[in-house]
Amino acid sequence: MKLSHVIELLGDLVLETANSDGTNPEISSIVSNSRLLKPGDLFICIKGTYFNSHILAEDLQEKGAIALVAEEPIISNQIKIPIIYVKNSRKAEALLFMEQADHPYEKLVTVGVTGTNGKTTVTTLVKHILDTFEKKCSLVGTVVNYIAGKESRNPKNTTPGAPVLTKYLKKSAEENYEYFVMEVSSHALAMHRVSGIKFDVGAITNVTRDHLDFHESFEDYYSTKLRLFNLLKPSGRAVVNSDRINIADIPVQRDQILTYGFGNESDYRIEHLEMTRSGMYFSIITPFGSNHKVYTRLIGQHNAYNVAAAIAIMEALNYDTAHVIDAISTFTGVPGRFEFVEEASKYGFEVIIDFAHTPDALEKLLKTAKRLVEGRIILVFGAGGNADRGKRPIMGEVASKFSDVIILTSDDPKHEDPEEILKDVEEGIDKLKPYLVIPDRKEAISTALTLANRQDMVVIAGRGHEDFQVVDDNLIPFNDKEMVKQILDVKFRRLAKR
Numbered sequence: 001m002k003l004s005h006v007i008e009l010l011g012d013l014v015l016e017t018a019n020s021d022g023t024n025p026e027i028s029s030i031v032s033n034s035r036l037l038k039p040g041d042l043f044i045c046i047k048g049t050y051f052n053s054h055i056l057a058e059d060l061q062e063k064g065a066i067a068l069v070a071e072e073p074i075i076s077n078q079i080k081i082p083i084i085y086v087k088n089s090r091k092a093e094a095l096l097f098m099e100q101a102d103h104p105y106e107k108l109v110t111v112g113v114t115g116t117n118g119k120t121t122v123t124t125l126v127k128h129i130l131d132t133f134e135k136k137c138s139l140v141g142t143v144v145n146y147i148a149g150k151e152s153r154n155p156k157n158t159t160p161g162a163p164v165l166t167k168y169l170k171k172s173a174e175e176n177y178e179y180f181v182m183e184v185s186s187h188a189l190a191m192h193r194v195s196g197i198k199f200d201v202g203a204i205t206n207v208t209r210d211h212l213d214f215h216e217s218f219e220d221y222y223s224t225k226l227r228l229f230n231l232l233k234p235s236g237r238a239v240v241n242s243d244r245i246n247i248a249d250i251p252v253q254r255d256q257i258l259t260y261g262f263g264n265e266s267d268y269r270i271e272h273l274e275m276t277r278s279g280m281y282f283s284i285i286t287p288f289g290s291n292h293k294v295y296t297r298l299i300g301q302h303n304a305y306n307v308a309a310a311i312a313i314m315e316a317l318n319y320d321t322a323h324v325i326d327a328i329s330t331f332t333g334v335p336g337r338f339e340f341v342e343e344a345s346k347y348g349f350e351v352i353i354d355f356a357h358t359p360d361a362l363e364k365l366l367k368t369a370k371r372l373v374e375g376r377i378i379l380v381f382g383a384g385g386n387a388d389r390g391k392r393p394i395m396g397e398v399a400s401k402f403s404d405v406i407i408l409t410s411d412d413p414k415h416e417d418p419e420e421i422l423k424d425v426e427e428g429i430d431k432l433k434p435y436l437v438i439p440d441r442k443e444a445i446s447t448a449l450t451l452a453n454r455q456d457m458v459v460i461a462g463r464g465h466e467d468f469q470v471v472d473d474n475l476i477p478f479n480d481k482e483m484v485k486q487i488l489d490v491k492f493r494r495l496a497k498r
């Protein structure tokens with residue numbers, strides 16, 4: 001690739017080019033990681049990170065960088081190589097990496113799902129449906145990545161940075177994968193991690209309060225989510241939960257949008273929801289007037305939405321709804337999402353593990369639990385550290401409203417004092433209702449299991465599938481489900497001995 005091609009490709013992003021000597025060198029490769037730089041490469045200096053210093057730019061020049069792309073001024077009279085100043089270095093990174101990889105998304109059918117809650121469930125379900133149809137599908141998300149058949153668990157990000165994402169797309173295209181289904185977080189949209197991709201289908205599940213540490217306001221968070229729809233291919237379709245999102249806000253033509261929900265105006269309308277401990281039945285009325293009976297092992301009204309989202313996405317991909325509904329019936333769910341710990345039921349109570357860590361998810365979770373339980377709901381939960389402090393008392397309020405006994409405990413305290421986090425949550429708790437504060441998560445779970453009587457349900461929220469608690473920068477092994485099993489084993493073995 002020639003330098004002039006880079007400038008042309010970046011188009012309006014370019015502010016000016018410094019140090020140009022009129023030559024048009026050939027670039028061997030585009031990199032944004034100094035550890036990978038080779039002589040002849042063009043280097044992208046990402047704003048606000050490692051590259052605040054001109055010393056680094058001098059070092060890059062010394063190591064053979066042929067040109068730099070930068071957002072922040074590089075003030076040094078030692079730099080002789082061209083510097084292309086751009087409005088946004090992360091966007092430049094996304095566009096240039098994709099160009100270098102020859103736009104692999106063009107060879108794939110790409111599906112991006114955004115929203116505060118439900119992304120993992122919807123994307124995993126869509127992959128399950130495509131797998132059932134023996135279609136080759138890569139998946140990128142919070143719990144696990146499957147890239148061209150290779151599985152990697154506990155990824156660092158829900159949506160990886162542009163260099164990694166481009167590599168995943170390229171690998172999938174090279175291995176003749178047909179579909180690429182991914183979660184798109186608001187961080188990814190704000191940080192341009194997906195700006196190089198064009199999607200065949202973009203879907204949005206809901207937008208409720210979260211991440212207001214990163215986004216300056218709810219409006220900013222909401223509008224960032226909607227940016228996904230600016231990334232649709234010309235023939236692309238938008239799939240929208242019309243009970244939760246105003247379709248007038250979606251920046252595409254109405255005939256490109258498929259909606260779903262309980263509301264009468266939804267294209268894919270959910271009706272007659274029946275829920276039991278082992279799954280749900282409901283009807284889906286399609287825009288073509290057909291009425292399908294759906295069975296899913298997923299539980300909760302929120303999951304009826306997630307299933308309807310998957311049905312609409314599959315319609316956008318031109319699959320027959322009846323076959324899609326058959327495939328849905330064999331989906332067993334995502335680990336840590338309304339997951340029963342079966343070992344508990346033999347003692348007469350139930351234990352549920354769920355990843356709810358936003359006020360809306362917690363409310364949906366507890367309302368679902370209420371529909372299934374005859375006794376009390378004993379809720380164990382907390383809130384993550386170094387993230388959206390404002391949601392903590394709201395979660396406390398929701399907990400008081402929809403559960404009977406609350407045990408506040410540590411989630412991922414990160415760099416915060418766990419007791420201070422719990423004080424924030426406690427602010428929202430109704431003090432007239434029984435609650436305990438037990439920062440140690442193992443002890444909190446153990447107490448909940450001791451308090452549980454027959455017919456009660458212990459709901460352990462916030463960590464879901466996660467295998468670690470993050471304390472400072474350390475990952476402390478901890479899995480809620482395994483912990484429950486371990487505690488039950490010890491407690492009840494002891495009782496049996498008496």
Ligand SMILES: CC(=O)N[C@H]1[C@@H](OP(=O)(O)OP(=O)(O)OC[C@H]2O[C@@H](n3ccc(=O)[nH]c3=O)[C@H](O)[C@@H]2O)O[C@H](CO)[C@@H](O)[C@@H]1O[C@H](C)C(=O)N[C@@H](C)C(=O)N[C@H](CCC(=O)O)C(=O)O
Pocket residue numbers: 032033034035046049050156157158159160161162185186187188193
């Ligand atoms: C605050 C934030 O979002 N940080 C993200 C950001 O990191 P960063 O840019 O600060 O740092 P970096 O990747 O270490 O380095 C920046 C640049 O320096 C370069 N570098 C670095 C070191 C070096 O020696 N040489 C060098 O050249 C790197 O190659 C890179 O180009 O870019 C990285 C690559 O894309 C992300 O992995 C990282 O996510 C961190 C781990 C993170 O925790 N992010 C969270 C907030 C997040 O994004 N979460 C959402 C999901 C949210 C949800 O719904 O729950 C997600 O999509 O994951």
Ligand SMILES: Nc1ncnc2c1ncn2[C@@H]1O[C@H](COP(=O)(O)OP(=O)(O)OP(=O)(O)O)[C@@H](O)[C@H]1O
Pocket residue numbers: 115116117118119120121122142158183205206302303305306336337338354355356357360361362364365464
């Ligand atoms: N459609 C929905 N509406 C509201 N809450 C939901 C919905 N789907 C799932 N949830 C709740 O959110 C939790 C996380 O679900 P899921 O992992 O599918 O969402 P996500 O968007 O991927 O979350 P994250 O971005 O935190 O990884 C679930 O455990 C459940 O409590």
